[in-house]
Amino acid sequence: EAQVTQNPRYLITVTGKKLTVTCSQNMNHEYMSWYRQDPGLGLRQIYYSMNVEVTDKGDVPEGYKVSRKEKRNFPLILESPSPNQTSLYFCASSLSSRNAYEQYFGPGTRLTVT
Amino acid sequence: AQSVTQLGSHVSVSEGALVLLRCNYSSSVPPYLFWYVQYPNQGLQLLLKYTSAATLVKGINGFEAEFKKSETSFHLTKPSAHMSDAAEYFCAVSGMFSGGYNKLIFGAGTRLAVHP
Numbered sequence: 001e002a003q004v005t006q007n008p009r010y011l012i013t014v015t016g017k018k019l020t021v022t023c024s025q026n027m028n029h030e031y032m033s034w035y036r037q038d039p040g041l042g043l044r045q046i047y048y049s050m051n052v053e054v055t056d057k058g059d060v061p062e063g064y065k066v067s068r069k070e071k072r073n074f075p076l077i078l079e080s081p082s083p084n085q086t087s088l089y090f091c092a093s094s095l096s097s098r099n100a101y102e103q104y105f106g107p108g109t110r111l112t113v114t
Numbered sequence: 115a116q117s118v119t120q121l122g123s124h125v126s127v128s129e130g131a132l133v134l135l136r137c138n139y140s141s142s143v144p145p146y147l148f149w150y151v152q153y154p155n156q157g158l159q160l161l162l163k164y165t166s167a168a169t170l171v172k173g174i175n176g177f178e179a180e181f182k183k184s185e186t187s188f189h190l191t192k193p194s195a196h197m198s199d200a201a202e203y204f205c206a207v208s209g210m211f212s213g214g215y216n217k218l219i220f221g222a223g224t225r226l227a228v229h230p
Contacts, residue, residue, distance in 0.1 A: 004157070035220075040123065042204060042220035043158075090157055103218065105150075105157035 002027045004106035006091050012112045013081055021076045021109050023091030031094045032074040033058070033103065034066065036087040043090065049074055050097045081113045116141045116207050118221035126227040133177075133192040135224050137205035140186065147188040148206040148218070149179055158204065164188060175199070200228045 004025045013019055025032065033048040035058075045058030049068040063085055065077040074093075078085060088110050092103040121136040139145055146165045150158040162173025169181040175198075179190045188205060205221040 040222050042118075042222045043218075044220075045217070048217075092158075102160065102163070103158075105159070107155075107157045 002104070004091055004093055004104050006089075006106040006109050008109060009107065010110050012114065014114055015082055016080050019078050019081060019111075021078075021089060021091075021111070023074045023076065023106060024072050025074075025091075025093040025104070026072065027093065027095075027104065028071065029093035029104075030071070030096045031103075032068065033092045034064070034074070034076045035090045035092065036060065037090060037108075038087050046076070046089075081111075083113050085111065086113050087111060116143075116145070116219050118205050118207050118219055120203075120205050120221035120224050122224055123222065124225050124227065126229065127195045129197055129228055129230055130194050133190070133195045133199065133226065135190040135203050135205075135226065137179075137188045137190065137221060138186050139188060139205070139207045141207055146208045147179075147181060148208070149173065149177070149188075149190050150204045150206060150220075152202045152204065152223075154201070161190070161203070195226075195228045197228050197230070200226055202226070 007022045030051045034046040035043040037043045044060045046064050047066040049055040052071050055066050088108050090108050091106040094103045117140045119138045148163045149161040151161050152158050162171045164171050164181045172178045177192045202223050202225045204223050206218045208218050
């Protein structure tokens with residue numbers, strides 16, 4: 001089954017404790033992206049990757065890092081989480097950057113930073 | 115610059131009634147427009163898309179949307195609401211940039227409630 005998976009689905013952590021949210025897709029997609037969803041703000045892009053070893057900032061990249069060492073994986077790293085990063089996070093992928101609008105979304109990761 | 119405005123953060127309808135979710139966009143390039151649906155505790159699912167072909171677009175689950183350039187609108191409709199339509203709906207705009215990168219800009223979302 002074609003899908004985007006994220007782990008963990010739920011995470012409660014404390015300020016400053018480094019964490020990684022994994023994202024994996026099995027569709028051989030070139031383009032991958034991370035979004036955060038906050039009430040009243042919709043989804044905002046954090047980082048995106050157009051292919052292996054090619055990443056760039058989205059609209060709200062501060063406090064986040066990403067890497068794309070393999071085509072299928074695109075982990076989101078929070079080096080020193082803060083309470084304002086409490087949010088619902090979505091990973092998404094699409095066939096290529098030219099089809100970035102046809103994005104397939106993961107189930108989401110709900111992060112709480114205390 | 116591109117942006118999306120969804121009018122009404124919450125919409126409530128009776129089962130069997132018309133569903134109308136409003137979306138207005140702003141775009142400096144010919145837009146591609148989309149509606150995504152998010153069911154509780156799930157990711158986003160593409161409902162329908164407009165990519166410069168027919169202005170009336172039909173999607174899944176009986177939804178459709180009409181692109182109206184003069185009104186810069188892309189409202190989502192369904193003739194008869196079903197309880198299973200209760201979800202959050204996001205309108206999004208995309209456009210080709212010079213580098214060929216196609217980015218999605220989302221609206222704030224509209225939560226649809228359907229009551230018996």
